[in-house]
Amino acid sequence: MLWSDHLVMLPIVLPLVAGAITLVLDERRVALKAAIGIGAALLQVAAAVALVRLADASFATVYRVGGWPVPFGIVLVVDRVAAILVLLTSVLGVAALVFSLARWQRAGPRFHSLVQFLLMGVNGAFLTGDIFNLFVFFEVLLAASYGLALHGSGGARVGASLHYVVVNLTASLLLLIGASLIYGATGTLNMADVALRWREAAPPDRALFEAGTAILGVAFLVKAGMWPLCFWLPGAYSAASAPAAALFAVLTKVGVYAVLRTGLLFGTGAEATPSVGTPWLAYGGMATIAFGALGVLASQDMARLASYSVLVSSGTLLAAIAIGSTALTGAALYYLVVSTLALSALFLLVELVERGGRPGAGILAVTAEAFGAGEGEGEEVEIGIAIPAATALLGLSFAACAILLAGLPPLAGFVGKFAILNALLRTEPVPAASWALLALLVASGFATIIAMARAGVRRFWAAPNGRPPRVRAIELAPIALLLGLCIALTVGAGSLIRYLDEGARALHAPGGYVDRVLAR
Amino acid sequence: MTEVVIACAIGVLAGCGVWLLLRPRTFQVAIGLSMLSYAVNLFIFAMGRLRVGAAPVLEAGRAANPAAFADPLPQALVLTAIVIGFATTALLLVVLLAARGFSGTDHVDGRESK
Numbered sequence: 001m002l003w004s005d006h007l008v009m010l011p012i013v014l015p016l017v018a019g020a021i022t023l024v025l026d027e028r029r030v031a032l033k034a035a036i037g038i039g040a041a042l043l044q045v046a047a048a049v050a051l052v053r054l055a056d057a058s059f060a061t062v063y064r065v066g067g068w069p070v071p072f073g074i075v076l077v078v079d080r081v082a083a084i085l086v087l088l089t090s091v092l093g094v095a096a097l098v099f100s101l102a103r104w105q106r107a108g109p110r111f112h113s114l115v116q117f118l119l120m121g122v123n124g125a126f127l128t129g130d131i132f133n134l135f136v137f138f139e140v141l142l143a144a145s146y147g148l149a150l151h152g153s154g155g156a157r158v159g160a161s162l163h164y165v166v167v168n169l170t171a172s173l174l175l176l177i178g179a180s181l182i183y184g185a186t187g188t189l190n191m192a193d194v195a196l197r198w199r200e201a202a203p204p205d206r207a208l209f210e211a212g213t214a215i216l217g218v219a220f221l222v223k224a225g226m227w228p229l230c231f232w233l234p235g236a237y238s239a240a241s242a243p244a245a246a247l248f249a250v251l252t253k254v255g256v257y258a259v260l261r262t263g264l265l266f267g268t269g270a271e272a273t274p275s276v277g278t279p280w281l282a283y284g285g286m287a288t289i290a291f292g293a294l295g296v297l298a299s300q301d302m303a304r305l306a307s308y309s310v311l312v313s314s315g316t317l318l319a320a321i322a323i324g325s326t327a328l329t330g331a332a333l334y335y336l337v338v339s340t341l342a343l344s345a346l347f348l349l350v351e352l353v354e355r356g357g358r359p360g361a362g363i364l365a366v367t368a369e370a371f372g373a374g375e376g377e378g379e380e381v382e383i384g385i386a387i388p389a390a391t392a393l394l395g396l397s398f399a400a401c402a403i404l405l406a407g408l409p410p411l412a413g414f415v416g417k418f419a420i421l422n423a424l425l426r427t428e429p430v431p432a433a434s435w436a437l438l439a440l441l442v443a444s445g446f447a448t449i450i451a452m453a454r455a456g457v458r459r460f461w462a463a464p465n466g467r468p469p470r471v472r473a474i475e476l477a478p479i480a481l482l483l484g485l486c487i488a489l490t491v492g493a494g495s496l497i498r499y500l501d502e503g504a505r506a507l508h509a510p511g512g513y514v515d516r517v518l519a520r
Numbered sequence: 521m522t523e524v525v526i527a528c529a530i531g532v533l534a535g536c537g538v539w540l541l542l543r544p545r546t547f548q549v550a551i552g553l554s555m556l557s558y559a560v561n562l563f564i565f566a567m568g569r570l571r572v573g574a575a576p577v578l579e580a581g582r583a584a585n586p587a588a589f590a591d592p593l594p595q596a597l598v599l600t601a602i603v604i605g606f607a608t609t610a611l612l613l614v615v616l617l618a619a620r621g622f623s624g625t626d627h628v629d630g631r632e633s634k
Contacts, residue, residue: 132597139604146611155622159630162546162619165612166628169553170541172608173560176601180560180594184567189593 007054008063008076010047011086011123014040015093019116027109034101037112041093044119048087055083056499059506060516062129070518071193077129077517080503081333084496085126085257088337089250091485092344093119095478096243099348102472104243107152114151118144118247125254129517131179131189131216134258138175138223142168145251148244149236160239167232171222174215181212192517195265195510213266217259217281224255225314226281227288234295237310238303242351245303249343252310253336256317260329263321265510281322282433288315289440293447302350302455306343309405312444313339319437320420326508328423330501335416337496338489342404342413345482349397352390352471352479353459390471395460397476400483402452407445412490417441419497522570526562533559544633546616546626553612557605561598568594 018040022033054061060079064070097115105111121141128134146168149161183189185208186197198209222229233252237245259281292311299305313335320332400411407417421441424434489496506512533555540552568591576592578584616626623630 132600136600136604139608143608143611146608146615150615150618153618155630158615158618158622162615162628162630165608165615166541166549166553169608169612170556172604173553173556176560177563180564180567180597183594183597184569 005063007047007050008061008078008127009065011044011051011090011127012076012120014044014047015116015120015123019113019120022112022116023110030105033112034097034105037116038094038097040116041090041097041119044090044123045087045094048083048090051078051083052080052087054078055080055503060513062517062519071188071190074133075129075190075192075517076127077513078127079506079513080499081257081260081507082126084333084337084500084503085253086123088253088340089119089122089126091482092247092250092340095344095348095482096246098481099246099475099478100243102475104152104241107241108150110147111151114144114147115243115247117141118148120144122250122254126257129191131182131191131194131262133189135172135175135179138254139172141251141254142172145244145248148247149240151244152241156239157241160235163232164236167222171219174222175219178212178214178216178219181208181215185209185212190517191262191265192514195514196518198266213262216262220255220258220262221281221284221318222255223252224259224318225252225288225311226284226318227291227311227315230288230291230311230314233311234304234307237307237347238301242348245306245347246344249310249340249347252314253317253340256314256321256336259318260321260507264507265513267510278322278324279433282319282437285315285317285319285322286433286437286440288312288318289437289444291315293440293444296444296451297447299451299455302354302459303347305451305455306346306350309346309448310343312448313343313405316420316441316444319440323424323431323433323437324508325423325427326504327426327501328420329504329507330497331416331419331423333500333504334489334493334497335413335420337500338404338412338416338486341482341486341489342401345397345479345486346401346405348475348479348482349394349401352475353394353398355470390476391460393476394471395456397479397483398452398456398460400486402449402456404483404486406449406452407441408449410490412486412493415490415493415497417445522572526566526570530559530562530566533562544627544629546619546628549628550609550612550616554605554609557601557609561601561605564594564598564601566594568592 018036022036025033055078060077063076063078065074065076067073093115097112100111118141121137121139121144124137125134125141128137146161146165149164150157179189182194185201185205186194188194188197198206201209218229225233237248240248289312292308292315295308295311296305299308317332317336320328320335403411404413407413421438424430424438427434537552537554537556537559540548540555543549543552571590574588574590576590576595578589619630620626625632627633
């Protein structure tokens with residue numbers, strides 16, 4: 001095996017090592033921890049870029065962990081979709097870590113380790129080709145996310161985290177039941193092997209297998225936040241600290257990806273469509289869009305608005321996956337990338353915008369004191385300089401987020417939604433579900449722009465006390481990075497959509513994946 | 521007979537767990553989650569098919585008939601699931617205590633319902 005063959009393992013090993021090192025370092029060595037954390041995140045970006053190129057060159061690369069033969073050992077599989085999602089995750093990691101330099105990394109213990117373990121879990125969940133290993137990586141990312149949801153402490157965070165932890169623990173138990181049912185019915189946990197074997201199963205085993213996939217699907221949909229399994233999400237996400245919430249933006253996408261991957265792999269037919277419960281998935285996705293849009297309209301608080309936008313994005317993806325032509329999946333994946341970047345930027349932005357006015361803004365200072373991090377913690381300890389014209393820059397960024405999330409031209413959100421609409425209308429005749437999704441997409445964009453315009457006007461133009469928020473350059477830099485990437489994706493939309501279309505085609509023809517993993 | 525006993529045990533544990541999970545006190549929820557995870561652990565174990573008096577480990581150097589042995593994989597999976605469940609339950613207990621400290625009540629919503 002060449003050294004470069006181990007590249008696939010890198011997005012998992014790097015954060016594991018960095019997280020372990022930062023765990024044993026003393027809490028007071030903040031600068032060193034931050035350097036290790038950001039260094040590891042940048043290396044992950046480099047590794048992910050290499051993976052994207054690798055996936056472009058070959059259809060799917062299989063890495064056998066420990067060199068065990070295939071149905072027995074665990075495999076990691078890199079294809080185009082997984083590689084792009086790993087790249088997206090590591091970019092969000094860099095943005096959140098840089099943002100946290102200014103103040104959040106001192107708001108509680110072991111922040112850098114938790115972020116690295118979260119990245120490890122998310123990367124692993126995207127890469128793994130084994131159902132039980134998927135459960136383990138889900139647990140890694142969830143355990144880290146419990147810690148991050150509590151980061152900064154305070155009554156609101158602890159209360160929201162309690163619900164978050166209980167709901168996700170229950171969902172993990174469902175995941176276990178689903179995985180063991182699938183094992184009981186097919187005798188294997190390797191996804192490619194399962195895809196092959198369930199067709200040969202005897203009818204009673206077939207019924208067990210279908211029950212198993214349904215239960216597995218419910219567990220994934222809890223993570224993806226499908227209505228009516230999503231009531232935990234707005235509370236937990238809006239209460240979380242800004243860098244944690246920015247990373248959480250990708251967690252729902254892990255659930256969506258798991259539904260997409262297993263749904264297509266365990267589906268039926270040559271031009272595979274996810275068979276088990278597809279209409280339910282479509283209606284559930286649409287209900288999620290409607291619920292999210294209503295929530296966006298009803299939110300008074302910007303953080304809640306951002307959380308409900310997560311639901312709108314999730315619902316759009318789930319409905320698009322369920323309706324599921326190849327072109328639609330490619331478009332939906334492009335929308336996934338853009339909306340995750342925009343949501344992440346919005347979560348970071350909300351904290352800066354509301355810093356001046358919100359009564360809860362004092363919580364951070366109190367908890368920093370409680371942890372004894374930096375005596376006399378005040379403005380002078382913060383890294384970076386306060387920049388002028390902060391309000392104008394924040395306002396511009398907020399407008400960019402609104403345009404991206406509502407899907408207005410000229411930015412990438414429009415390209416994503418337009419590609420979805422285009423793919424929806426391409427089938428002849430257009431089914432009723434597609435018309436319903438089309439109407440919901442337009443309506444939810446309208447609701448988003450109304451709500452965000454209202455929030456923007458209230459905060460930037462009609463603020464009761466005209467005190468501009470104090471914002472550091474180091475806090476605006478990650479927002480600029482994320483929004484800049486969105487603009488770059490607007491310009492380079494063609495090449496990314498082509499890349500993801502290829503990826504979607506591979507997902508919809510699981511035979512190639514199965515052959516490659518089982519080396520037939 | 522073994523099947524009936526195991527199935528009843530899983531059913532009773534899961535039923536108690538779900539009922540406790542839906543109760544308003546945080547401690548009841550924690551116990552409910554523990555019972556549910558016991559039920560799930562037993563269930564994973566049972567998914568390897570129940571065998572009485574069959575070892576899960578092949579003896580070294582002897583070609584053996586796999587049909588005479590229990591399936592070792594679910595037993596390994598159960599170990600993983602137990603460890604993870606134990607760790608997350610411990611974390612839940614910490615969150616539970618912190619919530620009690622912040623809100624002054626052990627109601628899951630952080631305030632007493634009228």
